[in-house]
Amino acid sequence: MQEVIDEHSGKFEPREERGQKSSSLVLVSETTTGYRVDPPASSGAVFSLIRQGIAQTRRDISRFTSLAPSTVSLRVEALIDEGLIEEAEREGSTGGRQPRVLRVRGEAGTVASAALGARHFTLALADMVGRPIDVTEVPIDVASGPTVIVDKIWSSVEAALARCGLAPSSLRGIALGVPAPVDSRLGTVSSSAQLPGWDHLDLYALLRGHTPTPAVIENDANLLAMAEHRLAGPAVENMLAVKVGGRIGSGIIAGGHLYTGASGAAGEISHSATDGVSFIHCSCGTENCLESVASGSAIIARLRGEGFDITTTADLIALSSAGTPAAIEALRDSGKRVGEVLAEVVNFLNPNLVVFGGSLSAADAFVAAVRGTVFQRCLPIVTAGLEVKVGLAGPDAEAQGGINLILERILTPEAIDRAIAQSRQAVA
Numbered sequence: 145m146q147e148v149i150d151e152h153s154g155k156f157e158p159r160e161e162r163g164q165k166s167s168s169l170v171l172v173s174e175t176t177t178g179y180r181v182d183p184p185a186s187s188g189a190v191f192s193l194i195r196q197g198i199a200q201t202r203r204d205i206s207r208f209t210s211l212a213p214s215t216v217s218l219r220v221e222a223l224i225d226e227g228l229i230e231e232a233e234r235e236g237s238t239g240g241r242q243p244r245v246l247r248v249r250g251e252a253g254t255v256a257s258a259a260l261g262a263r264h265f266t267l268a269l270a271d272m273v274g275r276p277i278d279v280t281e282v283p284i285d286v287a288s289g290p291t292v293i294v295d296k297i298w299s300s301v302e303a304a305l306a307r308c309g310l311a312p313s314s315l316r317g318i319a320l321g322v323p324a325p326v327d328s329r330l331g332t333v334s335s336s337a338q339l340p341g342w343d344h345l346d347l348y349a350l351l352r353g354h355t356p357t358p359a360v361i362e363n364d365a366n367l368l369a370m371a372e373h374r375l376a377g378p379a380v381e382n383m384l385a386v387k388v389g390g391r392i393g394s395g396i397i398a399g400g401h402l403y404t405g406a407s408g409a410a411g412e413i414s415h416s417a418t419d420g421v422s423f424i425h426c427s428c429g430t431e432n433c434l435e436s437v438a439s440g441s442a443i444i445a446r447l448r449g450e451g452f453d454i455t456t457t458a459d460l461i462a463l464s465s466a467g468t469p470a471a472i473e474a475l476r477d478s479g480k481r482v483g484e485v486l487a488e489v490v491n492f493l494n495p496n497l498v499v500f501g502g503s504l505s506a507a508d509a510f511v512a513a514v515r516g517t518v519f520q521r522c523l524p525i526v527t528a529g530l531e532v533k534v535g536l537a538g539p540d541a542e543a544q545g546g547i548n549l550i551l552e553r554i555l556t557p558e559a560i561d562r563a564i565a566q567s568r569q570a571v572a
């Protein structure tokens with residue numbers, strides 16, 4: 145992890161190493177007897193145990209860390225003094241000598257996440273345990289350019305904080321999701337057909353013009369993967385989240401962590417070559433790439449060519465829900481093409497789970513065709529434990545994934561230890 149101390153706030157800047165595992169579980173290893181934290185466990189490591197629900201009491205911490213009870217108390221008191229955790233009676237407790245439970249204080253701060261689409265961004269505020277506080281959808285004109293859009297995102301964050309009665313200083317971090325490959329280490333957008341004028345844009349610097357709060361910038365399909373992975377649970381260590389809407393993208397969870405690749409382009413299946421026919425132009429240079437053949441935009445262009453007056457994926461879904469044979473056939477053809485490309489990826493990655501998000505995931509004909517093609521084309525050893533289904537995170541999945549990601553970055557054991565050290569220095 146590259147660490148940059150920001151000159152404005154002195155806060156830790158979580159710009160991520162390329163392809164690095166992103167987890168706060170770094171100090172914890174699973175053993176045959178449970179979890180152990182390599183000694184000496186710091187307050188930050190203790191916080192991680194509490195945050196992940198591994199340790200709920202002081203006795204649990206002692207057991208997992210081998211720290212003496214007196215040292216556990218020092219660690220816990222430091223976290224309580226910092227306002228990060230609280231100790232309370234166990235819920236439903238009827239007295240007796242029940243140990244008090246430790247939990248992260250949601251009110252310790254607020255995080256914001258904005259997930260950018262073609263026509264709007266979804267802005268979510270959440271507390272420090274990821275509980276949603278506020279979700280809004282803000283319309284944008286992509287043609288207005290990145291400066292205007294980032295201005296709009298920031299003013300919307302300020303407005304949402306004010307609306308919820310939260311002080312601007314309560315903001316601990318912000319995540320931005322964009323429909324483009326992102327080098328999350330640098331916070332730059334690589335290229336995007338959906339965001340004209342954003343190629344090689346230093347989005348991180350643009351956001352820095354508004355706030356010194358820690359920030360992460362990530363591809364939208366990767367954020368979908370973060371949200372769905374949280375819902376799938378830690379037992380699912382290898383999964384693929386496929387976002388299918390106007391464009392197509394995927395995010396990879398490998399070994400329990402988001403895998404972004406050398407330059408942030410891991411999972412970019414949208415421009416893989418297919419045997420299909422292009423319905424829209426794509427500037428990627430690959431003839432009949434998946435996006436030009438099978439994306440929502442391609443299906444809309446195909447149906448418009450057949451005389452249907454539709455312009456958005458919502459129109460397309462409405463057409464298929466009404467049972468229009470041409471729409472269902474187009475979605476089925478598209479699903480087969482997506483399934484062919486995914487089958488290669490699934491054979492290669494051997495995930496436990498493939499989930500779909502984005503507007504086309506609401507089309508049964510599309511999802512059934514993808515699933516059928518993947519199971520038909522993949523090796524039996526790969527499909528034996530494979531589940532392919534629509535995701536659970538819903539329409540705000542990317543914004544929720546951004547919340548999960550920024551919390552993971554700002555609540556690492558190292559960041560917690562640094563915050564405590566800074567508070568002590570300020571007092572001294």
Ligand SMILES: [Zn+2]
Pocket residue numbers: 414415426427428429430433434435436
């Ligand atoms: Zn392309």
